[in-house]
Amino acid sequence: MIPFNKPYLTGNETKYIEEAVQSGKISGNGIFTKKCQDFFEAKYGFKKALLATSCTDALEMCAILANIGIDDEVIVPSYTFVSSALAFVRQGAKIVFVDSQRNNPNIDTSILEELITPKTKAIVVVHYAGVACDMDEIMELANKHNLYVIEDAAQAIDSFYISKTGEKKALGSIGHLAAFSFHETKNIISGEGGMLVVNDENLISRAEIIWEKGTNRASFFRGEVNKYGWVDTGSSFLPSEIISAFLWAQLENLEKIQTKRKLIWETYHKHLSEKTNPNFSLPELPDYATNNAHMFYLVFNSLESRTAVISKLKEHNILSVFHYLSLHKSEFYHDKHDGRILNNSDRFTDCLLRLPLYYELEPEQVQLITSLI
Numbered sequence: 001m002i003p004f005n006k007p008y009l010t011g012n013e014t015k016y017i018e019e020a021v022q023s024g025k026i027s028g029n030g031i032f033t034k035k036c037q038d039f040f041e042a043k044y045g046f047k048k049a050l051l052a053t054s055c056t057d058a059l060e061m062c063a064i065l066a067n068i069g070i071d072d073e074v075i076v077p078s079y080t081f082v083s084s085a086l087a088f089v090r091q092g093a094k095i096v097f098v099d100s101q102r103n104n105p106n107i108d109t110s111i112l113e114e115l116i117t118p119k120t121k122a123i124v125v126v127h128y129a130g131v132a133c134d135m136d137e138i139m140e141l142a143n144k145h146n147l148y149v150i151e152d153a154a155q156a157i158d159s160f161y162i163s164k165t166g167e168k169k170a171l172g173s174i175g176h177l178a179a180f181s182f183h184e185t186k187n188i189i190s191g192e193g194g195m196l197v198v199n200d201e202n203l204i205s206r207a208e209i210i211w212e213k214g215t216n217r218a219s220f221f222r223g224e225v226n227k228y229g230w231v232d233t234g235s236s237f238l239p240s241e242i243i244s245a246f247l248w249a250q251l252e253n254l255e256k257i258q259t260k261r262k263l264i265w266e267t268y269h270k271h272l273s274e275k276t277n278p279n280f281s282l283p284e285l286p287d288y289a290t291n292n293a294h295m296f297y298l299v300f301n302s303l304e305s306r307t308a309v310i311s312k313l314k315e316h317n318i319l320s321v322f323h324y325l326s327l328h329k330s331e332f333y334h335d336k337h338d339g340r341i342l343n344n345s346d347r348f349t350d351c352l353l354r355l356p357l358y359y360e361l362e363p364e365q366v367q368l369i370t371s372l373i
């Protein structure tokens with residue numbers, strides 16, 4: 001059988017967990033947490049990285065930091081995971097869903113400005129499949145209207161945006177805030193896990209407080225205050241050292257993992273672009289985006305042709321899967337949606353198919369999958 005995903009272990013995960021256990025310090029914000037956070041800040045230019053228990057939790061921290069409250073409006077793509085919207089709904093916000101581009105699930109920036117009202121507080125952008133949204137456009141619009149930009153970079157580790165001036169910026173380093181995921185379906189994993197990135201320096205000290213149950217514990221341990229106590233809202237957002245130790249083993253192998261994933265992605269692309277097939281199109285990368293090989297997907301011209309391919313692959317014990325269901329039509333939110341029709345989001349809901357992509361997938365298996373398609 002070829003599964004859709006298979007978590008990859010580098011071999012050092014249990015060794016580092018054992019080290020964490022032996023060290024006697026297994027709660028959060030210890031040696032492995034710091035190693036991981038320093039790695040991210042140094043490699044990708046994030047102002048402040050804080051490991052979290054999931055990307056969902058990191059997004060909740062974003063919602064608190066952006067002071068989202070009752071009746072504030074937050075612009076979110078409809079074609080995304082529930083958490084991109086849920087974190088803001090929990091703060092009482094109204095979600096204004098925005099459609100995807102025609103040829104790419106990322107948000108259509110050309111229709112963004114007309115959705116902004118005096119109540120709009122933030123724009124959440126999702127770098128689908130690790131492919132950058134048009135961040136120059138988005139940041140310009142956000143600055144003009146004084147909005148926070150929150151990058152849902154759950155799928156976007158080690159991927160970049162090339163700005164108009166030619167500068168190469170890591171995804172997650174551009175918005176005021178960003179959230180990453182280390183869920184076992186992502187490129188770099190810790191089972192469940194995530195990270196908050198704070199690029200707006202004004203938000204860093206509050207982020208540390210929210211991270212540690214609303215206390216100033218982090219600055220206490222740095223010796224900046226002589227006692228710590230309850231100073232703000234927050235929760236227990238930080239992961240234990242056991243999770244961070246696992247993550248560190250993955251990060252040490254980031255280049256190796258990325259190289260292999262990109263090879264698999266290129267193999268899919270090469271085989272499937274050999275002859276054009278009128279039933280589907282291949283992913284299109286804008287000039288301003290790099291590819292981190294998070295996902296290989298096809299967009300079919302109908303739900304029927306997608307269903308036929310899923311069944312065909314299943315006959316050969318190969319699991320391919322569709323992805324999000326438009327959030328503006330979800331059971332939870334459809335009656336709160338303002339009624340706008342979001343055609344592209346609905347089309348990706350019906351027609352996008354994800355193919356198996358994981359470290360141990362072999363080129364021959366990719367070839368089998370592409371020939372069946």
Ligand SMILES: *Cc1c(COP(=O)(O)O)cnc(C)c1O
Pocket residue numbers: 053054055056057080081083084126152154155180181182183192193194
């Ligand atoms: C995976 C994912 C999430 C959720 O990540 P968790 O770590 O499971 O909370 C959120 N947004 C997007 C776009 C994702 O792909």
